[in-house]
Amino acid sequence: MRKVGIIGASYTKFGERFDASMQELAWEAFKDAINEANIEPAQIEYSVVSNMGGWSSESLPAVIVSEALGINPRGSVRVEAACASGSSAVKLAHDVVASGQAEVVLAIGVEKMRESPSRTVVEYIGRAGNFMWEFENFGLTFPGYYALYATAYMSKFGAKEEDLCEVAVKNHYYASFNEKAQYRNKISVEKCMYSPYVAWPLKLYDCSPITDGASAVILASEDFIKSHGQEAVWISGTGYATGTANLSKRDDFTGLDAARKAAQQAYVKASIDPERPASQLDLAEVHDCFTIAEIMAYEDLGFAKKGEGIKLIKEKQTYKGGVIPVNLDGGLKAKGHPIGATGESMIAELYHQLLGKVKGERQAEIRNGKALAHNVGGTGHYAYVTILSLDKGERS
Amino acid sequence: MSDETEKLKEAAEEAKKNLGSPLITDQKTSSSLWFDQRELNVRYMISVERIKKFYDGLLEGKVFATRCTKCGVVYFPPQSYCSSCRSDSMEWLELAGTGELITYTVINVKPQSFSHYPDYAVGIAKMPQGVNVLAWIDSDIKSLKVGMKVKLEVKKREPENYLTYWIKPE
Numbered sequence: 179m180r181k182v183g184i185i186g187a188s189y190t191k192f193g194e195r196f197d198a199s200m201q202e203l204a205w206e207a208f209k210d211a212i213n214e215a216n217i218e219p220a221q222i223e224y225s226v227v228s229n230m231g232g233w234s235s236e237s238l239p240a241v242i243v244s245e246a247l248g249i250n251p252r253g254s255v256r257v258e259a260a261c262a263s264g265s266s267a268v269k270l271a272h273d274v275v276a277s278g279q280a281e282v283v284l285a286i287g288v289e290k291m292r293e294s295p296s297r298t299v300v301e302y303i304g305r306a307g308n309f310m311w312e313f314e315n316f317g318l319t320f321p322g323y324y325a326l327y328a329t330a331y332m333s334k335f336g337a338k339e340e341d342l343c344e345v346a347v348k349n350h351y352y353a354s355f356n357e358k359a360q361y362r363n364k365i366s367v368e369k370c371m372y373s374p375y376v377a378w379p380l381k382l383y384d385c386s387p388i389t390d391g392a393s394a395v396i397l398a399s400e401d402f403i404k405s406h407g408q409e410a411v412w413i414s415g416t417g418y419a420t421g422t423a424n425l426s427k428r429d430d431f432t433g434l435d436a437a438r439k440a441a442q443q444a445y446v447k448a449s450i451d452p453e454r455p456a457s458q459l460d461l462a463e464v465h466d467c468f469t470i471a472e473i474m475a476y477e478d479l480g481f482a483k484k485g486e487g488i489k490l491i492k493e494k495q496t497y498k499g500g501v502i503p504v505n506l507d508g509g510l511k512a513k514g515h516p517i518g519a520t521g522e523s524m525i526a527e528l529y530h531q532l533l534g535k536v537k538g539e540r541q542a543e544i545r546n547g548k549a550l551a552h553n554v555g556g557t558g559h560y561a562y563v564t565i566l567s568l569d570k571g572e573r574s
Numbered sequence: 575m576s577d578e579t580e581k582l583k584e585a586a587e588e589a590k591k592n593l594g595s596p597l598i599t600d601q602k603t604s605s606s607l608w609f610d611q612r613e614l615n616v617r618y619m620i621s622v623e624r625i626k627k628f629y630d631g632l633l634e635g636k637v638f639a640t641r642c643t644k645c646g647v648v649y650f651p652p653q654s655y656c657s658s659c660r661s662d663s664m665e666w667l668e669l670a671g672t673g674e675l676i677t678y679t680v681i682n683v684k685p686q687s688f689s690h691y692p693d694y695a696v697g698i699a700k701m702p703q704g705v706n707v708l709a710w711i712d713s714d715i716k717s718l719k720v721g722m723k724v725k726l727e728v729k730k731r732e733p734e735n736y737l738t739y740w741i742k743p744e
């Protein structure tokens with residue numbers, strides 16, 4: 179397999195983007211990414227479009243996007259891995275380049291969730307599990323699925339609702355410095371605690387919002403990058419796994435098995451010590467669709483021991499200056515969560531972080547030149563862990 | 575149609591009179607939005623022929639799982655084949671007896687199609703046959719505890735008037 183690097187990446191302003199159509203959002207993300215990559219659209223040989231859809235009007239988002247970007251007649255495909263669709267698109271784009279089938283490939287995610295009323299969106303995401311046995315009869319919602327984990331976690335490890343709120347406080351804090359974030363207000367634990375319940379024990383401020391947005395990542399081969407003379411960040415390992423559709427088929431509700439497996443694979447591929455990954459990574463983007471999800475991510479990724487994720491956030495170890503800064507863009511919680519575009523936005527953020535292009539309060543200190551994106555689809559139904567590196571590395 | 579959508583539809587009707595097109599305005603961003611003039615109603619028809627005995631069981635007040643007669647793996651939701659040993663020889667097994675509530679939540683913000691219900695508790699029970707069952711919990715929400723003893727109970731769901739199963743504290 180050939181080495182693959184990222185040469186340009188971007189995400190749009192996230193939020194209720196009533197001002198822009200699906201095409202316009204895709205264009206907004208693509209334009210910045212391709213300008214950064216310093217290439218022409220005609221040099222893109224294939225594209226992978228991540229989109230969950232259902233709530234939006236277009237049934238064939240990949241052709242809508244290809245036309246909008248002016249990259250016809252290059253091939254394309256739409257991929258779905260729920261909230262991890264974006265990372266799955268980057269993985270497929272990587273594989274097309276790594277296998278020698280193309281020199282430059284685009285992974286682009288776009289989601290227009292607010293084309294439907296919020297109740298309809300709640301309905302669609304609630305169906306994202308096992309429709310017949312968990313939604314049709316029992317009306318689960320996305321916060322509801324994660325609340326089942328929160329209840330079990332809190333019961334087993336004595337965590338409190340206040341502890342979960344600490345995650346929201348951190349992610350709103352960093353979002354306040356990110357002009358592309360949906361919510362830029364700093365919040366307190368009290369504000370989170372007084373917000374209404376959405377799915378007990380999760381409250382409004384434990385949850386990521388309904389978001390429109392797009393994000394793009396342009397990947398290229400080592401040969402192309404050398405001859406093009408472009409600055410690149412390398413993909414040094416991707417791990418992936420799936421979990422049961424029915425949550426009832428799982429034994430443990432205090433962590434996500436798929437995420438643990440994806441992390442172990444990625445660590446092996448990227449030569450990172452799974453016993454102490456935080457010491458080799460400069461920062462991480464983790465999938466905080468709900469506050470409990472970020473706590474479980476700390477443990478599933480090996481940043482904290484089982485049951486000690488709460489301690490990590492309470493000691494502010496995932497702020498800058500801590501053991502490992504997490505979600506310096508505000509995370510899904512405050513930056514926003516446009517389902518199919520979230521994964522590429524995590525990778526775009528890390529690309530800029532590793533190159534020191536973020537600047538200001540949000541820029542992490544880059545010492546190891548390595549960063550990790552943890553992107554979970556559904557409720558641990560899919561998991562992708564992608565490790566990026568400034569160093570090309572010798573392994574493939 | 576939800577109240578939210580009903581209001582938007584009225585605004586679009588008004589706009590057609592005044593502007594000639596069904597354009598509504600988002601109040602926060604003052605962006606113009608085309609209000610879709612084609613409505614899509616969806617009802618799926620889901621194949622259950624090979625697990626029909628499950629529904630016969632509900633009529634007798636029983637919740638059935640399936641068990642592979644070759645390797646003994648138990649499946650809930652019931653599965654008509656064994657993906658563990660590739661056998662098609664399955665038998666029905668009642669999920670009777672006392673289980674344990676392993677986790678639960680209360681759904682406060684509901685999907686559109688469940689918006690006619692008061693807040694409902696959903697839990698997962700570990701049954702003695704070795705499988706878990708996810709269902710609504712028929713109990714006072716405040717009395718729920720992880721680890722409590724529960725059983726399954728079949729009764730009609732109202733107002734839809736069809737049989738389904740509940741988790742019920744003992």
Ligand SMILES: [Zn+2]
Pocket residue numbers: 642643644645646647656657658659660661
């Ligand atoms: Zn078998």
